[in-house]
Amino acid sequence: MGKKRLEDAIQQINHPVKVDYRCFELDPNAKLDVDYNIYEKLASKYGMSLEQAKANCQNMEQTAKEVGLVFNFESQILTNTFDAHRLVMFAKTKGLMHEMTDRILRAHYTESKHIGDHETLANLGEEVGLDRELVASLLATNEFSDIVRQDEQEATQYGIRSIPFFLINKKYAITGAQSTEILIQSLQQIITQDGLIEENQPGIACDEDGCEIPKD
Template sequence: MKIEIWSDYVCPFCYIGKRHLEEALHQFPERDQVEIAFKSFELDPNAPVDTDMSIQEILSKKYGTSLEQAKNMTDSMTKQAATVGLDFRFDTSIPTNTFDAHRLTNYAKTKGKETELTEILLHAHFTLSKHIGDKETLVRLAEQAGLDAEESQAVLEGDEFTQDVRADEEEARQIGVQGVPFFVINRKYAISGAQPSDVFLSSIQKVWEEENQTDSLQPLGTDGMACDENGCDVPPSKS
């Protein structure tokens, strides 16, 4: 079984969804038969590498809300992340462009290190407040994943793996990806958003049992929390 995941490193629900999937796989008896492949997706391809705006200021400007309302949004996502053991620190996170991070991940894929680097990049952005658009920072993070620093630097200074990123993004458009995270199982079934782990588990079990019985992507579960080019939808808090 192969699960392909379109996601971005500045998408909070991509990290939360990753944890939900991992929880589901932990309960899946045939988890050693599951291959995970990460696919590139930029929420904002035009985002600057460097900005003096905080994430709250960016959200406030984007949605035409007050800074306090924007902070409430990030606080809500922080609480949701905590339920799966993630420590989001939006107050110190550094908004940036993720194109080079995606190129670097495609390089990591050629070395069998994409899983390690993906986790490191998400953790670096959301918890450690690292600048994952900065090339020097990316090289250091690549080293943590076991990649060669000089090779990583050469990739980042050139234009290698640009077409790989663009191919993933074009493929996302072709199959109708509207937001991330977006999971495709065996090229036949789709799960949109950061679904709860039990939804992932039941979906994986269903696919395992019905493998090769359909020719088109089939939606599984309801729409979960996701991010698109317009931002990240945050469901209203339950009182």
């Protein structure tokens, strides 16, 4: 949802913005095949009941619907996402990073596909225009693992522990599930202060609570 709200915000500001997705695993220790569902996972992680976890997911499904997305937590398949990240980094080299990211997210949240399964990932890659045999060969190796790990290490250095997290100009951060309106205001403020939104600006470290956009 954070991604969709950011896209909606960018469409509403009169300024070019380049978006680059980076790798971040919510559960790097997850197994490829698990024997629990999202409700059990949330209940265990946050110390809530299964009923509370299910209610939270239902609320999220409703919120997603309000921004034009479909989430199906009841049938969602949890898995390790490391190989999915590797595939996105490979797709980036082919100019298909955004398309691959969108397809994997839809497969996971809407279609309840197993995005840790190599055959599933190869099919998804082919759907967005990648060579299926190349994708299958890639997934059978450790290629692009170093790039994923590098992104994750950088996230650690910035103190990123959750998503969504938007780092702009390597200088400002917008954290949490902000509304489209808040994202628009934040982007416009950054444009006013910096004059542009681009990469390769001097970076600052973020603490465990993220970084705040400086006030005028």
